[in-house]
Amino acid sequence: MATKKVTYNEAVSEIEEILEKIESEELDVDELAEKVKRVSVLLKICKDKLLKTNEQVDQVLKEMEE
């Protein structure tokens, strides 16, 4: 799941790039749908990362010595 490892920066850059593309280029409807889908996926990844607990991170932190 390569997409899971997208950083916030990468995600936002990609989203902005896609939005620019949608706005400036003549995309056909299929391409448009594909782009929108990708943006939605990236937004979801970011929101999940922001709002949902990542058990792995929790576990790593717990295991650290103080």
Place this chain on the structure above:
Amino acid sequence: MQQKLTLFELSQKIKDALQSAVPATVWVVAEISELKENRNGHCYLELVEKEGNEIIARARATIWSYTYRILKPYFETTTGQYFTHGIKVLVQVSVEFHPAYGLSLNIKDIDPAYTVGDMALQRKEIIERIQDEGVFDMNRELKLPLVPQKIAVISSKTAAGYQDFLNQLDNNSSGIKFYTHLFEAWMQGSEAVPSIISALDRIFEYEDYFDAVAIIRGGGATADLSSFDNYDLAFHITQFPLPVVTGIGHEKDDTIIDLVAHTRMKTPTAVAEFFISGAELFYERLTGLEEEMVRITRERIDVKKEKLEEFAADLHQFVGGFINKKNRQLLKTGNHLHQQVNRFSFNKQYELNNLRHDLHAAFSVWKVETKNRIDSRKRILKRVVHESLLKETSGFNQLKGRLKHGSVRFLTKEQERMLRHENTIRLLNPENVLNRGYTLTLKEGRIVKSVVSIELNDEIETRFADGKVKSKITKKE
């Protein structure tokens, strides 16, 4: 003769000389190298003066408890600095010399302004040194991650500020998830610097797991900020690979670590707010991007829709025009064809008529000619037939005459021959012969014409005209 003095006498002389040489009280600049309070509230110190690292002067000093009770809080509130070892002070002292205890300085008063100035100077020197080393901005130039979500905290576990910090992060209104891990350290006193550096070193081991470091300290009672004006700690922070955010709870001028840290906040709560607002900003940005996407996409789709409708209208028009054009062309072609066909058929009709005429004429000629020919043949034939008939008839008549004539003759001749034959036949008839006396001999039903065929004793039949007899051969001659 040498004058002999006892130790006491000598001490007394020194004391006298000291008293006349030094005023009753004097302001002295020194560094506190040791400091002890005893249970009576008296304070015992060691004062030194250094040249580089070398101590060039050292003296014991005391502050009696009634003085110490007033001086200590006065100094600490004015300087924001613990009255402890390692600081430079300007003190008013009386020089005491006791024959039994030696030289000692009794501190009567203290001027905090000197220490403040000295600290400022020290601070300035440290800042200049860090700047000269070119590292001053190194931590400040680090890029804080878009969302500082994983935070290494340096604090003391029991500090109120630490709990405030955690509560603030956990209860943020956007529901953003933060991850923290505490790296405990002393936040005041002489242990503070090494213990904070050690905490930084431990965080360094886990560098990849964190977005930022928070150094926080609760308000506490009296602030001991000297730890945070320390060169070693400041240097460590400048070299640290993660952005450091400070919240060490003071309203005064920034300490050096505040200056070199990536971000300086006043309190632990403010540090938490800083992280939260960063994350919230990002969250808002996401929401903005989401709205933007919806807007742009809708816009795009609207444009497409409009275009499509335009196309549809254009197509309608185009198809209509096309059909009309084709219709007209078809009609024109039809007319043309009609005309052509008419002309063609007219031409052909004309040609046909001509041909028919020709044929008719030719046929008439042929017919007349043929009729003539046939008539002439007929006439010829008729004549020939007539002639041959005439010829045949005459031949026939001739033959008829001849046949008639010949027949009569032939018949007469034949009649005569018949009569002759009739006579012969009558004469020859065996009955007639028998009648004339001749007999007929038969043996076994056959006529016997010779004696050869008759043997002795053969029975023979002899026919007469009026009957027959049987006889037996008796003799043969």
